[in-house]
Amino acid sequence: MDFSIGELARRTKVKVPTIRYYEQIGLLLPPPRTEGQQRRYDKNAIARLAFIKHARELGFDIEAIRALLSLQDNPDQSCSVADRIAKARLAEVEERIVSLNALRAELRRMVEECASGRVAECRVIETLADSSHGHGRLAET
Amino acid sequence: MDFSIGELARRTKVKVPTIRYYEQIGLLLPPPRTEGQQRRYDKNAIARLAFIKHARELGFDIEAIRALLSLQDNPDQSCSVADRIAKARLAEVEERIVSLNALRAELRRMVEECASGRVAECRVIETLADSSHGHGRLAET
């Protein structure tokens, strides 16, 4: 019925050091320990960790997840906070897609125009050296 | 003809500490100093820093930029290395766009289905808690 951190890692596909890290920053409660101080988990831990994992995959940051978890723990509250967090994340993602599309366009142009000759006439290098590019923060990746 | 680090920062829109950082990691050569040990730059520094800035905006990492700069410094080499670096970056960006599109779809579904009632029946929280989601690393943002 209860199992080790390695088993939890296997079942959730979250790495062992990451689980310990989540405990350290307070996303996971410290579980009971064996006499030898090894952590023992139950299926509630799987559910909570799966929640965290899924939220991370969707790009929510730790603070957002902390808020979402506390909502999950208090199901009588209004869900407007959850809604707001999700909408904010959606807006970020949409903005990001726009700038990555611009990025892709410029990279494609660069690559297509490269004649694979000498650097002296390379469009890749030339494009980078060209200072007439006004875009703000395109990348951040 | 020569100017301070603050002036270079203003002209390239790269922050002063970032310029010093680039010097520290060897992307920019240490410039001459005044008697009082303040850095003095010329227009070559503007060009090089603009190159770096543009490459960063396109999401090239420091190591890639180091390679691109060394190509720029030796224009007789083949440009196939530059081509390869740019293509690799393009591939990264395209992969990223694909996963962000999947992300956007899931977030939209979440947000649309949220009836803004109690958390107990909130689709946002429910979706996150649902462990039947097999996508690998979607986000990383």
Added chain:
DNA sequence: CTTGAACCTCTAGTCACTATAGAGAATACG
């Protein structure tokens, strides 16, 4: 009982900066 995989804590490293502190240098104005 012995082996060896899995576990423990703690510290430091990743990336590309950004922030802060405390001190000295340069410039504008009166």
Added chain:
DNA sequence: CGTATTCTCTATAGTGACTAGAGGTTCAAG
């Protein structure tokens, strides 16, 4: 020339979300 303001200097630490490593302990199988 004095002084006030702004700029610059170095050095160190912090960011987010982990990941890697050292060095030691515990557990379960055989």
